[in-house]
Amino acid sequence: MTIGADRRFNQERDKLNKIVMKYAGLTVKRFYNIDHQVYQDGALSAKTKELLGMVSSLVLRCDDCILYHLIQCKEKGVSDAELDEALSIGLVVGGSITIPHLRRVWKVWEEMKSSLKKRQKREKHTS
Amino acid sequence: MTIGADRRFNQERDKLNKIVMKYAGLTVKRFYNIDHQVYQDGALSAKTKELLGMVSSLVLRCDDCILYHLIQCKEKGVSDAELDEALSIGLVVGGSITIPHLRRVWKVWEEMKSSLKKRQKREKHTS
Amino acid sequence: MTIGADRRFNQERDKLNKIVMKYAGLTVKRFYNIDHQVYQDGALSAKTKELLGMVSSLVLRCDDCILYHLIQCKEKGVSDAELDEALSIGLVVGGSITIPHLRRVWKVWEEMKSSLKKRQKREKHTS
Amino acid sequence: MTIGADRRFNQERDKLNKIVMKYAGLTVKRFYNIDHQVYQDGALSAKTKELLGMVSSLVLRCDDCILYHLIQCKEKGVSDAELDEALSIGLVVGGSITIPHLRRVWKVWEEMKSSLKKRQKREKHTS
Amino acid sequence: MTIGADRRFNQERDKLNKIVMKYAGLTVKRFYNIDHQVYQDGALSAKTKELLGMVSSLVLRCDDCILYHLIQCKEKGVSDAELDEALSIGLVVGGSITIPHLRRVWKVWEEMKSSLKKRQKREKHTS
Amino acid sequence: MTIGADRRFNQERDKLNKIVMKYAGLTVKRFYNIDHQVYQDGALSAKTKELLGMVSSLVLRCDDCILYHLIQCKEKGVSDAELDEALSIGLVVGGSITIPHLRRVWKVWEEMKSSLKKRQKREKHTS
Numbered sequence: 001m002t003i004g005a006d007r008r009f010n011q012e013r014d015k016l017n018k019i020v021m022k023y024a025g026l027t028v029k030r031f032y033n034i035d036h037q038v039y040q041d042g043a044l045s046a047k048t049k050e051l052l053g054m055v056s057s058l059v060l061r062c063d064d065c066i067l068y069h070l071i072q073c074k075e076k077g078v079s080d081a082e083l084d085e086a087l088s089i090g091l092v093v094g095g096s097i098t099i100p101h102l103r104r105v106w107k108v109w110e111e112m113k114s115s116l117k118k119r120q121k122r123e124k125h126t127s
Numbered sequence: 128m129t130i131g132a133d134r135r136f137n138q139e140r141d142k143l144n145k146i147v148m149k150y151a152g153l154t155v156k157r158f159y160n161i162d163h164q165v166y167q168d169g170a171l172s173a174k175t176k177e178l179l180g181m182v183s184s185l186v187l188r189c190d191d192c193i194l195y196h197l198i199q200c201k202e203k204g205v206s207d208a209e210l211d212e213a214l215s216i217g218l219v220v221g222g223s224i225t226i227p228h229l230r231r232v233w234k235v236w237e238e239m240k241s242s243l244k245k246r247q248k249r250e251k252h253t254s
Numbered sequence: 255m256t257i258g259a260d261r262r263f264n265q266e267r268d269k270l271n272k273i274v275m276k277y278a279g280l281t282v283k284r285f286y287n288i289d290h291q292v293y294q295d296g297a298l299s300a301k302t303k304e305l306l307g308m309v310s311s312l313v314l315r316c317d318d319c320i321l322y323h324l325i326q327c328k329e330k331g332v333s334d335a336e337l338d339e340a341l342s343i344g345l346v347v348g349g350s351i352t353i354p355h356l357r358r359v360w361k362v363w364e365e366m367k368s369s370l371k372k373r374q375k376r377e378k379h380t381s
Numbered sequence: 382m383t384i385g386a387d388r389r390f391n392q393e394r395d396k397l398n399k400i401v402m403k404y405a406g407l408t409v410k411r412f413y414n415i416d417h418q419v420y421q422d423g424a425l426s427a428k429t430k431e432l433l434g435m436v437s438s439l440v441l442r443c444d445d446c447i448l449y450h451l452i453q454c455k456e457k458g459v460s461d462a463e464l465d466e467a468l469s470i471g472l473v474v475g476g477s478i479t480i481p482h483l484r485r486v487w488k489v490w491e492e493m494k495s496s497l498k499k500r501q502k503r504e505k506h507t508s
Numbered sequence: 509m510t511i512g513a514d515r516r517f518n519q520e521r522d523k524l525n526k527i528v529m530k531y532a533g534l535t536v537k538r539f540y541n542i543d544h545q546v547y548q549d550g551a552l553s554a555k556t557k558e559l560l561g562m563v564s565s566l567v568l569r570c571d572d573c574i575l576y577h578l579i580q581c582k583e584k585g586v587s588d589a590e591l592d593e594a595l596s597i598g599l600v601v602g603g604s605i606t607i608p609h610l611r612r613v614w615k616v617w618e619e620m621k622s623s624l625k626k627r628q629k630r631e632k633h634t635s
Numbered sequence: 636m637t638i639g640a641d642r643r644f645n646q647e648r649d650k651l652n653k654i655v656m657k658y659a660g661l662t663v664k665r666f667y668n669i670d671h672q673v674y675q676d677g678a679l680s681a682k683t684k685e686l687l688g689m690v691s692s693l694v695l696r697c698d699d700c701i702l703y704h705l706i707q708c709k710e711k712g713v714s715d716a717e718l719d720e721a722l723s724i725g726l727v728v729g730g731s732i733t734i735p736h737l738r739r740v741w742k743v744w745e746e747m748k749s750s751l752k753k754r755q756k757r758e759k760h761t762s
């Protein structure tokens with residue numbers, strides 16, 4: 001059974017983060033901590049915050065960062081229409097230079113949706 | 128009576144946009160149109176969209192763009208805490224390089240809040 | 255028979271664009287439209303416009319965008335010397351950070367030239 | 382008699398370049414040299430090269446660089462329509478984040494056109 | 509008695525930072541803390557770290573950030589030649605787009621050197 | 636015997652540079668020359684200069700450039716702690732958007748350290 005793009009990404013990310021932490025001084029550790037805290041529920045919902053993280057990553061054109069937030073968006077229940085509207089802002093602000101990233105976003109989104117469906121089907125059969 | 132930072136900004140912006148439109152071909156006109164439409168209420172609220180526009184502008188470090196969305200955020204009822212949380216994401220994603228812009232954001236925010244208070248006071252007196 | 259880097263790129267691009275269009279709202283569709291129109295012949299030739307698109311993509315360091323415009327440049331008849339001079343401006347404006355992209359540009363350019371030669375040879379033989 | 386935006390810019394630029402050169406080592410001097418050479422006539426015309434320099438500067442959002450190339454574009458005979466088409470590419474590639482710079486471009490362009498007209502009028506009267 | 513560019517900058521910076529701190533949540537406060545700690549003496553000297561901060565700010569083209577680190581470089585005893593060599597790397601990496609910032613660096617450097625000389629002269633006279 | 640990430644990188648880089656030089660005009664050749672000279676020992680040590688090059692590349696997020704300077708840093712004797720402190724500045728200045736590059740830096744650093752150890756072991760055995 002193959003694993004989805006989201007799981008593969010998370011596995012590789014975890015593996016590399018372990019190497020980072022082996023060498024990380026206090027600054028890097030603290031930064032990782034802040035980077036985790038800033039997306040928690042607060043005056044703004046965690047969902048809105050993930051959209052903010054994703055669109056920031058889109059206009060700065062960092063595929064790994066976009067993908068990370070995209071997976072979080074899926075988990076927080078972002079809909080297709082919400083994703084399209086958030087990405088549209090990134091596209092207008094950041095220009096056509098963001099389009100290759102946009103393409104990869106939707107490709108992974110499709111994969112995540114289809115692998116979710118399969119999982120739900122399997123769970124239905126086994127229950 | 129002096130005018131606030133937000134009005135001054137809007138006046139200058141309108142003046143220059145008139146010059147742009149004098150020379151603008153179809154592409155620029157269409158782009159301006161899209162740039163207006165993309166922030167309208169939809170699956171995501173106009174308020175969330177303005178926050179997305181502002182944080183994108185922050186990480187790309189464009190003062191004029193940040194200021195424009197900041198004024199819109201004020202009009203859409205963004206609170207101090209919501210603004211702080213949105214900007215915090217921009218700061219973490221974009222790094223210390225965004226701090227000078229952050230300073231200018233809060234400076235204008237203070238000015239907008241104080242000029243709003245004065246206006247409300249005046250209106251109360253004259254009513 | 256293997257296919258050239260340009261064809262592979264275009265096939266992948268078309269495949270992903272179909273997914274984008276499946277989810278695209280009005281803004282994304284309109285943006286794609288503008289993005290197509292802006293490179294058509296006008297006061298400036300389509301060739302000059304492709305060079306403008308390519309050098310902009312180079313200084314913003316987007317490989318997919320560079321490659322797209324590079325293929326267009328080849329089709330519009332850009333010569334080796336013209337390409338070198340355009341890229342040189344991108345290199346000077348954008349700095350050594352553009353060099354890895356420059357390397358990939360010339361690598362693909364070589365491939366496109368050699369696959370063009372082969373095609374012409376084949377056509378000569380079969381005619 | 383006031384001086385135009387272009388002359389003021391060039392005077393300030395020359396003044397600061399003198400300070401740079403006072404401290405400049407070999408690298409900076411050589412870089413300045415390359416930066417001058419790269420815009421000379423060659424396989425591509427100096428006019429096309431100035432457009433390439435200007436649009437690169439637009440997408441990287443450097444006002445001083447844009448202004449420098451804008452003045453050169455004026456001297457090389459770039460027309461209103463050519464300028465609009467080149468800027469349109471920068472706008473589409475770089476997104477709405479370039480709009481504040483676009484506004485300043487057209488403002489200076491207007492000033493340069495009107496100061497040119499005045500000069501021509503004066504010269505006509507005195508001849 | 510007029511104050512130097514460095515003092516003016518620091519005064520404005522302190523004033524605005526007070527406004528930032530008035531609204532700052534935990535993330536912003538922590539980030540400011542990290543941003544202070546990261547430049548302290550360690551395996552690398554504070555002087556080397558300020559050069560790293562300055563060149564990073566140069567290639568990202570943030571005048572306020574460059575100026576901040578430039579003042580620190582002066583205090584840490586960076587020489588003219590060391591400054592030139594560090595800036596040269598920024599220029600080569602980041603391209604001609606950094607030149608306007610380079611000009612402003614050397615202008616402020618000159619001002620700081622000349623105001624230092626005056627202060628030393630005054631102190632000599634009064635002692 | 637497999638070759639390390641550093642050797643593979645250098646081989647690919649040399650191969651592509653040959654193609655670049657085949658088409659390179661005077662500007663590109665001169666730029667390559669400056670790009671080499673700027674990292675030589677001077678008022679600042681070559682080691683400090685490589686750190687400056689690496690951190691600049693990190694905040695501009697160019698993997699090839701980071702990797703190139705990382706290999707040079709290893710050769711100039713940069714320690715784990717020095718590397719961590721230099722990267723920490725890049726992380727704070729450039730934000731979380733640099734983290735994916737940070738991960739790849741430490742991964743290659745580990746590989747270079749382990750392949751160095753193996754080489755030393757082999758040499759010890761054969762001597």
